[in-house]
Amino acid sequence: MLTPRDNDRLTRVGPGTPGGALFRRYWLPALLSEELPEADGAPVRTRILGEDLVAFRDSDGSVGIVDAFCPHRRAPMFFGRNEERGLRCVYHGWKFSRNGTCVDMPSEPPDSLFKSKVTIGAYPTHEAGGLVWVYMGAPETMPAPPDYEFMRAPATHRFMGKHVQDCNYLQALEGALDSSHATILHNMAPGKLEWLADYDRTVPRMNVYTTDYGYMYSGIRHVNGKQWVRAYQYVMPATQFRGRVDGLLGGSFRYIDDTQVPTINGHVWTPIDDHTTASYNFMYSYSPEQPLSMAGVMDQEVKDGRGPENQLPDYRLRRNLSNDYLIDRAKEKAGQFCGIEGVNTQDVALQEGMGPIVDRSKEHLGTTDRSIIVMRQLMLEAVDAVEQGRAPRGSDPAAYRNVRALDHMIPEGLDWQEALRDEILAKF
Ligand code: FES
Ligand SMILES: [Fe+2]
Known part of the structure; x- marks a missing residue:
């Protein structure tokens, strides 16, 4: 939870606000x-x-x-x-x-x-x-210009899209950092809900490693005798990237199309104002020999609920709060977990449905909310730093230019940071 004062310091971004002063350093x-x-x-x-x-x-x-x-x-x-x-x-x-x-x-x-x-x-x-x-x-x-790996990937290897949502940026950011909802909210498989009781499979063991740019965090689930490792990056103030999985409990990458291109995706959020947020959604192939299949990417965007036909001219979603995201209660009864189509639409439904700015003094955070808690601490520290005339964490691109995310299945018993040491470093 946050006090109303701290909630305000993080969520208000207009000219003259502490949070606005922070965003104006990046x-x-x-x-x-x-x-x-x-x-x-x-x-x-x-x-x-x-x-x-x-x-x-x-x-x-x-x-x-x-x-x-x-x-x-x-x-x-x-x-x-x-x-x-x-x-x-x-x-x-x-x-x-x-x-x-x-x-x-x-x-x-x-x-x-x-x-x-x-x-x-x-x-x-x-x-x-x-x-x-x-x-x-x-x-x-003014810091040096931004320098993420996706910006250095060739244009043939990169996709950049956008959607606009009607809520404060912090709700969108927290939604992405919240790793534990992935296997619950986004479980699209129709059928019985027994998997909810399978704690090892459903809920990740989380670790957060604070860095000069924000943090890396890992979530490990135990599935079919293997460790499913997801290591994500949070770059301040509002960027996240992650590897992709092939189905929620499946293989080690999500391949686009049938071309077996390994990808990393994520978001950079820009607050439009206190109640509106632009999400810039990127995906890139990190294999130099393998460009992205743009047809495959578009298929995926449509599936996620933000393809061209899923969007209005102002980049808002066609399935939105005014039509309850076309929730299908019959499908929900039949076992599709939340009754809303498209992973991105599901996220937006939950984030916008909280209201324009959540009253975080009313929350009850649990063990899996660690990544959210640490992000808020870092952001509040950064607001203080700017007030005291210091540069905030993550404003120097040298701090994050070499980071990337991963999503892999590895044998039980291995230390993932050892086993995947090379995978987590940018190559472009
Ligand atoms: S030139 Fe007169 S209002 Fe712009
Ligand atoms: Fe999500």
């Missing part, structure tokens, strides 16, 4: 690269950490992210013209370069110096890994 995904397909193309609205912004791809292909409202009389820059090296407000024609400088002010006399005194708010961007990243903090505390 690079955050602002949008998918594909949302800005061409130089001088249409601008896109985006909202991050409670700030309304407009993104546009400049004539040279670089992305600008500026205040959504013109500094003249606050007209919407979304309706602006994306012209040669700048975005022009269509109300009175003021034009701004992507670093915020006013480069033309046709409504003022030609000899006026007013132009040199007015700027539009603009944030630095960095484009890599299928994402446009933004840094919204003070220039003097």
Whole structure:
């Protein structure tokens, strides 16, 4: 549980809040690269950490992210013209370069110096890994650009998608760090529920290893005479990655398609505001010889409930709170555990269903909630660190650039960290 004060310190991310100050020390995904397909193309609205912004791809292909409202009389820059090296407000024609400088002010006399005194708010961007990243903090505390293994994987080996959900980012992050729900909520096999009583099989023994970037955590289940090891990574403030399994209690990888490509997947969450979250969902093949089968990835996305046909134009899910995620009580009775289709839809249903921001003073955390407890401790420490003028854990990409996740079956009796030492290190 958290006190209401600590809950607020973690979940409020707007300008001037302690949690908002923390997020403004990291690079955050602002949008998918594909949302800005061409130089001088249409601008896109985006909202991050409670700030309304407009993104546009400049004539040279670089992305600008500026205040959504013109500094003249606050007209919407979304309706602006994306012209040669700048975005022009269509109300009175003021034009701004992507670093915020006013480069033309046709409504003022030609000899006026007013132009040199007015700027539009603009944030630095960095484009890599299928994402446009933004840094919204003070220039003097800007860290080196983000550097995850998925960003270094060739484009042929990587998929990047997105969905938007209506709840605070911490609910989405906690949902992913909560390893123990996987075999329960996501058990899709119809039939009797005897497996719920099989504690060894259903519930992982968890260990959390704190690092310079956040933590690695392992969950070990004992299945069919083997250890099922899942080692996940949590990179602060809100990134998680994990290996994939072939069916909940099956083999050692989830292969995409029938191509036997081993993959790692995960999420980077960006708080849109206190009550809305963008989840950037990545998957990559970590075998240099084996690109991803994009058809296979799309099949998987559809199965998980976030394929193109499962989403609305604003990246929300078609199966959502307003239609109870199309829960099928008959299927549930027949043994499909929760009656909701798609692993991602199931997660979103539970996370959004808690309400926009959970009152964590009412929780009762148990032994399997350890990863959640440690994440909150690290985040609260980081909020304190920023208040005291120190860099928060995980803001230096050197700390996490070599980490990866794994998901393997190994013989009983082996120390997984010994046996899989090489598997947990990035190769790209
Ligand atoms: S409001 Fe934008 S130029 Fe006047
Ligand atoms: Fe889940």
